[in-house]
Amino acid sequence: GQQLNQSPQSMFIQEGEDVSMNCTSSSIFNTWLWYKQDPGEGPVLLIALYKAGELTSNGRLTAQFGITRKDSFLNISASIPSDVGIYFCAGLQGSSGGSNYKLTFGKGTLLTVNP
Amino acid sequence: EPEVTQTPSHQVTQMGQEVILRCVPISNHLYFYWYRQILGQKVEFLVSFYNNEISEKSEIFDDQFSVERPDGSNFTLKIRSTKLEDSAMYFCASRGMGAQYFGPGTRLLVL
Numbered sequence: 001g002q003q004l005n006q007s008p009q010s011m012f013i014q015e016g017e018d019v020s021m022n023c024t025s026s027s028i029f030n031t032w033l034w035y036k037q038d039p040g041e042g043p044v045l046l047i048a049l050y051k052a053g054e055l056t057s058n059g060r061l062t063a064q065f066g067i068t069r070k071d072s073f074l075n076i077s078a079s080i081p082s083d084v085g086i087y088f089c090a091g092l093q094g095s096s097g098g099s100n101y102k103l104t105f106g107k108g109t110l111l112t113v114n115p
Numbered sequence: 116e117p118e119v120t121q122t123p124s125h126q127v128t129q130m131g132q133e134v135i136l137r138c139v140p141i142s143n144h145l146y147f148y149w150y151r152q153i154l155g156q157k158v159e160f161l162v163s164f165y166n167n168e169i170s171e172k173s174e175i176f177d178d179q180f181s182v183e184r185p186d187g188s189n190f191t192l193k194i195r196s197t198k199l200e201d202s203a204m205y206f207c208a209s210r211g212m213g214a215q216y217f218g219p220g221t222r223l224l225v226l
Contacts, residue, residue, distance in 0.1 A: 033214055042119075042206050042217040043158065088158065101146060102160040102171055103215060 002027050006089050006106030013079055014114050021087060021109040022073040029091035032065050032072035033103065037086045046087075047074070079113050086110050117141040119218035121207050127224045128197055136192045136221045138207030147190045148208040148215060149182065151175070158206065164190065197225045 006023045013019055023032070031050055035043035047058050049065035049072060056063055062075045072091075076083055090103040120139045128134050140147050149161040163170040164182055172180075181193045190209075194201055202225045208215040 031214075035217070040204075040220075040222070042121075042219045045214050045216060048214040090158075101210065101215065102148070102163055102173070103150075103158075104160070105158040107157045 002091070002093065002104045004089055004091055004104055004106040006109055008109060009107070010110040010112070012112045012114065015079060015081060017079055019076040019079055019083075019111060020073060021089075021111075022071060023089035023091070023106045024071040025091060026070065027093065028069040029093055029104075030069070031092035032063070033090045033092070034061075034063050034072070034074045035088045035090060037088060037108070039085075043088060043090075076111075079111075081113050081115050084111060084113050117143075119207055119209055119216055121205075121218040121221050123221060124219065125222045125224075127226065130199055130225055131196050134194050134197055134223060136194075136205050136207075136223070138190045138192075138209075138218055139188050140190055140207065140209030141211070141216060142188070144209035144211045144216075146170075146210045146215075147182075147184070148210075149192045150206045150208060150217075151203040152206065152220075153203045161192075161205075194223075197223075199225050201225050 004023050033048050034046045037043045047063040052069050053067050054065040060077045086108040088108045089106040122137045147164040150158050152158045160173050162172040162176045179195045183191050204220040206220045207218040
């Protein structure tokens with residue numbers, strides 16, 4: 001199956017610092033999504049990207065859809081303790097209007113924020 | 116804000132038993148999905164469902180698995196004869212025309 005390489009695997013930062021994580025693939029994806037997962041809970045959608053080159057913000061979060069369609073990054077500015085969790089990238093190779101829309105997930109980035 | 120709900124939150128079962136995991140997708144969504152996540156690993160696609168039929172399934176989704184939309188609101192995943200390796204978090208997701216939204220998951224433990 002398709003693979004998404006997500007890095008870093010984990011990050012330990014101080015409150016107030018900015019964070020950056022990314023996903024790359026050898027295959028083209030038509031949609032990139034970023035989710036956050038807290039322990040024992042389901043992934044919560046943070047940002048959805050539908051066009052190559054698209055840069056989208058959601059509060060302190062900013063994500064970009066790479067021009068090559070093979071990568072995406074997520075930035076978190078001015079981190080706070082509640083940013084702690086696992087961040088997953090997910091990619092879709094089909095079209096968003098199609099009936100098939102299985103997501104391929106990265107392995108996640110575990111973020112720890114030290115107050 | 117509309118959300119996907121799942122029941123039960125936790126399920127413990129004996130190996131070989133049947134389990135049914137239930138989901139109520141967001142009401143105006145038309146596409147439904149099941150994913151699973153083994154402890155400490157990434158989320159893996161199981162099956163997608165649209166227009167009352169399976170659109171796509173992964174190699175994990177073998178003959179022991181089935182899905183059903185028995186009425187206008189519920190979407191179920193059945194595992195006919197559970198195995199130890201079926202222990203995982205199972206997530207339901209739904210979407211309209213945009214991104215997928217996930218439920219809180221059912222933690223299944225097979226003993």
